Amino acid sequence: MVITRNGLVLGATAVTLTTIAVTSLGIHSQGQALFKESPKELVDEVWQIVQRQYVDGTFNKLDWQAVRREYLSKSYTNKQEAYKSIREMLKKLDDPYTRFMDPEEFKNMQVDTSGELIGIGITISQDEKTKQLVVIAPIEDTPAFKAGILAKDKILKIDGKSTKGMDTTQAVSLIRGEPNTTVSLTVDRNGQQKDFQIKRARIEIHPVKYSQKQTPAGNTGYIRLNQFSANAAKEMQSAIKDLESKKVAGYVLDLRGNPGGLLFASVDIARMFINSGTIVSTIPRQGQAEKEVANGRALTNKPVVVLVDKGSASASEILSGALQDNKRAVIVGTQTFGKGLVQSVRPLDDGSGLAVTIARYHTPSGRDINKHGIDPDVKVDLTDAQKQELWLRDRDKLATLADPQFAKAVEVLGKEIAGKGTTRAEK
Structure with missing residues (x-):
């Protein structure tokens, strides 16, 4: 595997809750996408990408061929039905970092080289065991940072809605928004619940x-x-x-x-x-x-x-x-x-995108720190x-x-x- 500058990201960083997620660069060329007209072709294309690239050849002990048969046996009348099936299909992998993004979500993953973001400036993940949404870290000097959000905070509610059963994609859609609007987060910090009202903003980040x-x-x-x-x-x-x-x-x-x-x-x-x-x-x-x-x-x-x-x-x-x-x-x-995982992020022809965990990484001495x-x-x-x-x-x-x-x-x-x-x- 060749590490290319435009193809690999670290899946460990999950999702940055801004309209442009700086932690998720790495876009394959548009010409690699195969989806044309049929929603079913999009479902199959996503399945094929995972089949070829996913880091675990057992697909986390999942019969991936049976999954293909299940989802290609369905009829799809529009792309939204296909999107729903793709998310269901990927969820079976039990990997929060392998995920599908509809065109709007994928657009929000693009990086503006100016470094200007719109959002609250927080990076989240999904705990692999408990499935809880967890803050990896707030980005320094952003609204989330100034509000007092800390690494390892567990997000219990977003604007009063429980996050139980919610994945990172769903959380992003609820948390992001227009500048000067407010989102409320309820977090669990060491067994204590804390509520935060955070105003979204334009964020210029110099790393x-x-x-x-x-x-x-x-x-x-x-x-x-x-x-x-x-x-x-x-x-x-x-x-x-x-x-x-x-x-x-x-x-x-x-x-x-x-x-x-x-x-x-x-x-x-x-x-x-x-x-x-x-x-x-x-x-x-x-x-x-x-x-x-x-x-x-x-x-x-x-x-x-x-x-x-x-x-x-x-x-x-x-x-x-x-x-x-x-x-x-x-x-x-x-x-x-x-977190010791690497993702490939690629676009599909209809403007949607797919992130797939394709590798693990080890330190020079061979340590797996995941x-x-x-x-x-x-x-x-x-x-x-x-x-x-x-x-x-x-x-x-x-x-x-x-x-x-x-x-x-x-x-x-x-x-x-x-x-x-x-x-x-x-x-």
């Missing part, structure tokens, strides 16, 4: 923010990466080059709350820090791993400490796993989200109260010594600098 900081570790480069969107690698390259020109002694790379995004973006950014070695292995149905490796053109060899938390998912886990396994960085924070995540080298937990204080009520403390996770990262970085970059993971 990289950085600064030069004077810390106890010395002249430190701080880089916060919010998501792995189409322009993330370019912005990261500019940040590193600028900080290198300022002679920083080391870096703190902050991936906390980063829900992931494009596979190629995570690989490109890893290459900026890793000069040689494997970055990630993707394993398709056939089982033969395809490796992405460093290209000998790292932009810095300075010590690196990476900050992660339970909102760090998919592409964040690829990057942190690559840096950890290659002994290139020390990981500080809490266990990450734990459902587990990356374990930090140095664990630093924050209470919910500390998170609210840092990320909402007093943002000025974030990435300062008043931020316990950042303070520990600086302490570790100081040791790394003193040790001339030899990574020593603390337990």
